[in-house]
Amino acid sequence: MFKKILFLILVSILVSCNFEKPTEFSEEALNEKVYNLNDEVATFQEVINQHKGKNILIDVWASWCRDCIKGMPKVKELQAKFPEVVYLFLSVDEKKGSWKRGVKRYNVIGEHYNLPKGMKTGDLVGFLNLNWIPRYVVVNENGKISLFKATEASDNAIIEALRN
Template identity: 55%
Template sequence: MNYLIILLFSIFSCNTEVPTQFSTEALNDTFITLNGENITFKEILETHKGKTIVIDIWASWCKDCIKGMPKVKTLQSEYKDVVYMFLSLDKSQEAWKKGIEKYNVDGTHYFMQSGWKGAFGKFVNLDWIPRYMVINKAGNIELFKAIKADDIKLIQAIKK
């Protein structure tokens, strides 16, 4: 009987360890800037070195993403010294740029050309958008996953 309990526990327990660093593959994944230039995720992070970064993975076609934008704007007004980085999963660069304008999305913007199944998407285990992450001033992943911009864990991670 004890063996059965141990076996069931080992089958149904999941690894709750979340990464604090991006994988080499995720860092080398290529994004597109608003100017149409290719840039690696590593280069994007280096641009904001020493700052807290809130990453918002979104798309202009995503109803939950758009519904969450007012909450993001509230964060931006309350935590002004934070970098707000928007990584788009739009179907085209044109749709992405129109979405930024239409919804008045303020922050730094990159197009995820590798999409959901690219190296970055796989690393963050992308299964839903919007998806929020927080990178601390030391460059470590402070918060790996939140799906609401008013999640208390997201706010706590920003404050650290």
């Protein structure tokens, strides 16, 4: 009996963690340092604050990620369909040179920042529970997370979140 109860508790904890859909970034995530293409440092909060009043599509990607590159044409379609949206690309490339070359090579248009600790370390990737890229997050014009997790740019949930 004790084992069954323990099992149920563990399952409920795992399920609640996997389906968590926060509507706000944690303070630690907002304080994460990011770097733009000019190597200027900002906090993630400062980047988000630059776009108050607008919807933001965050695309967490890397230049070495095959699925990320494969999804770029769909992101370009979203950009054409929703030109008023801010497209914020967060690279988890650990080598800034690779990231910058990837932006140029794949003609990635939007706001660009790098998380130099990669996809395994850091408060922002920890908050996102980043275990796969690409990862898409939509932040609404009020600064709230309206879509916490999509892993394909063709996900209809992205379009719904951008419309609302």
